[in-house]
Amino acid sequence: MDAVLNGLPHLFRGAQVTVEITILAAILGAAMAFPMGVLRLSKRRLVRTLAGAYVEFFRGTSALVQLFWLFFVLPLAGIKLDPMTAGVLALGLNIGAYGAEVVRGAVQSVPHGQVEAAIALNMTEMQRMRRVVIPQALVAMLPPLGNLAIELLKLTSLVSLITLHDITFNAQTLRESVGHTTEIFAAVLLMYFVLASAISVGMRALERRVGRWREAPLDRSRAALRQLADTMGGVPA
Amino acid sequence: MTILKTTTLQSDPVERQAVPDPTPMKASDMVRFRQVNKRFGETVVLRDLDLDVAPAEKVAVIGPSGSGKTTILRLLMTLEQPDSGTIEVDGEHLWHKANKRGELIPADEKHLRTMRTHLGMVFQHFNLFPHMSVLRNIIEPLVRVRGMSREEAATRGRTLLDMVGLAEKECAYPGRLSGGQQQRVAIARALAMEPKVMLFDEVTSALDPELVGEVLSVLRELAQQTDMTMIFVTHEMRFAREVADRVVMFDQGQIVEQGPPCEIFKDPTSPRTRAFLKAVLEH
Ligand SMILES: Nc1ncnc2c1ncn2[C@@H]1O[C@H](COP(=O)(O)OP(=O)(O)OP(=O)(O)O)[C@@H](O)[C@H]1O
Ligand SMILES: [Mg+2]
Numbered sequence: 001m002d003a004v005l006n007g008l009p010h011l012f013r014g015a016q017v018t019v020e021i022t023i024l025a026a027i028l029g030a031a032m033a034f035p036m037g038v039l040r041l042s043k044r045r046l047v048r049t050l051a052g053a054y055v056e057f058f059r060g061t062s063a064l065v066q067l068f069w070l071f072f073v074l075p076l077a078g079i080k081l082d083p084m085t086a087g088v089l090a091l092g093l094n095i096g097a098y099g100a101e102v103v104r105g106a107v108q109s110v111p112h113g114q115v116e117a118a119i120a121l122n123m124t125e126m127q128r129m130r131r132v133v134i135p136q137a138l139v140a141m142l143p144p145l146g147n148l149a150i151e152l153l154k155l156t157s158l159v160s161l162i163t164l165h166d167i168t169f170n171a172q173t174l175r176e177s178v179g180h181t182t183e184i185f186a187a188v189l190l191m192y193f194v195l196a197s198a199i200s201v202g203m204r205a206l207e208r209r210v211g212r213w214r215e216a217p218l219d220r221s222r223a224a225l226r227q228l229a230d231t232m233g234g235v236p237a
Numbered sequence: 238m239t240i241l242k243t244t245t246l247q248s249d250p251v252e253r254q255a256v257p258d259p260t261p262m263k264a265s266d267m268v269r270f271r272q273v274n275k276r277f278g279e280t281v282v283l284r285d286l287d288l289d290v291a292p293a294e295k296v297a298v299i300g301p302s303g304s305g306k307t308t309i310l311r312l313l314m315t316l317e318q319p320d321s322g323t324i325e326v327d328g329e330h331l332w333h334k335a336n337k338r339g340e341l342i343p344a345d346e347k348h349l350r351t352m353r354t355h356l357g358m359v360f361q362h363f364n365l366f367p368h369m370s371v372l373r374n375i376i377e378p379l380v381r382v383r384g385m386s387r388e389e390a391a392t393r394g395r396t397l398l399d400m401v402g403l404a405e406k407e408c409a410y411p412g413r414l415s416g417g418q419q420q421r422v423a424i425a426r427a428l429a430m431e432p433k434v435m436l437f438d439e440v441t442s443a444l445d446p447e448l449v450g451e452v453l454s455v456l457r458e459l460a461q462q463t464d465m466t467m468i469f470v471t472h473e474m475r476f477a478r479e480v481a482d483r484v485v486m487f488d489q490g491q492i493v494e495q496g497p498p499c500e501i502f503k504d505p506t507s508p509r510t511r512a513f514l515k516a517v518l519e520h
Pocket of ligand 2 (some may be wrong): 439
């Protein structure tokens with residue numbers, strides 16, 4: 001048991017790497033997902049096709065293979081990326097493709113009357129998107145984007161295969177040196193779970209902030225009803 | 238694909254004098270439809286429509302469901318493109334512009350944006366921006382589109398909210414308002430942009446019966462006070478009679494008959510108008 005406890009700092013150092021890659025890849029992913037999701041709805045066919053090609057390519061080939069391409073194949077063409085860059089690029093581009101689909105769906109879910117009202121007020125295409133559509137779409141896209149962020153966290157374990165010392169990699173080395181496979185992987189499981197929970201909590205706080213305007217009277221009365229049901233001893237809501 | 242029929246203007250001034258324009262533009266027309274056709278797939282919605290509206294005129298458009306009333310307003314608001322024909326607003330082509338040789342070519346987005354400054358629309362389902370407070374719904378377009386300062390926009394917004402009787406609701410989100418209140422905000426929002434022509438598409442038909450009155454009384458007052466050109470698509474016959482200078486009866490994409498409300502309502506000449514009015518008034 002001591003051996004496992006002594007090994008914990010090693011796992012924590014791995015967790016730092018995992019968190020770092022998750023954050024950087026999430027930033028890259030968001031930077032891809034927003035424009036690509038919106039451009040997939042462009043009036044211009046070429047733009048639509050290019051954005052679609054990005055999405056289909058990165059969704060249709062596995063994240064692991066993409067990672068190996070960046071890390072093992074590109075050097076053959078003289079392009080050498082350090083493992084961190086390769087990991088962030090592969091995972092960010094991959095998750096960005098899924099994110100683009102979420103963004104596209106959320107943008108399409110905003111009623112067309114909103115755009116028409118914006119046209120009637122003579123807003124430019126850009127203003128309609130930025131001021132009217134995106135703020136409303138954001139509420140619809142945050143929950144699925146939260147799911148993707150958790151997907152991304154779990155995907156990061158792949159980088160252990162390109163020499164990065166993340167949680168999974170360090171768990172392997174620890175196990176090789178001290179054994180205690182069960183305890184070590186129980187600790188690893190717990191670490192991923194805690195990190196995923198942190199993402200959940202963060203996303204839910206964000207949802208509440210962004211969706212404040214949505215608390216219409218109806219929602220409030222429904223919440224009050226649920227509270228009442230709780231105090232009366234758990235009538236299913 | 239030729240969505241817009243390109244009409245050629247006479248480019249030679251001598252020729253232009255020699256051949257008089259068969260339908261000369263009255264200097265006074267604010268809105269002018271000429272031979273406008275619109276279809277959706279197989280459905281022909283407007284057939285060779287000619288419609289003129291004078292400045293400051295209040296026109297009520299009535300007619301059975303599916304007759305193309307909304308489509309007229311949507312073509313004017315540039316939400317829908319005509320298949321052929323021309324529409325002019327304040328003497329300028331809406332869907333076309335003249336190129337260097339004087340030919341009419343389809344308008345680009347820049348031209349449409351210029352033309353939209355003349356037009357405003359209130360929708361059946363209000364279409365307020367739900368993520369903005371009532372006051373911001375009015376301020377935002379003024380600031381972004383008209384380039385007004387926030388203070389100036391807020392002052393104008395408050396004046397208009399006061400006018401529609403909603404001064405105390407400026408901080409509320411639209412989701413917390415009744416339908417009638419939302420529609421009054423939508424009217425204030427459209428008015429704030431100071432269009433020359435205001436379009437109203439059945440603005441009370443999505444409301445509970447007890448909320449219709451408050452919206453109509455705002456519109457009645459507005460129609461009496463401003464010299465804005467207004468086109469109301471409406472099923473409220475009493476309102477049309479009180480407010481409109483002219484009633485246009487529409488059926489199957491064509492004008493069946495038009496005239497002052499007293500004539501149309503008291504003594505309609507067309508059997509179709511008679512049948513329609515009978516059906517509506519019995520309701
Ligand atoms: N975007 C569209 N696509 C296909 N058909 C359409 C579209 N918009 C309108 N139509 C059809 O065009 C016809 C005229 O529609 P419009 O909305 O102008 O009628 P309306 O006179 O406003 O009717 P109502 O009183 O029911 O509002 C209808 O048959 C309608 O189904
Ligand atoms: Mg209609």
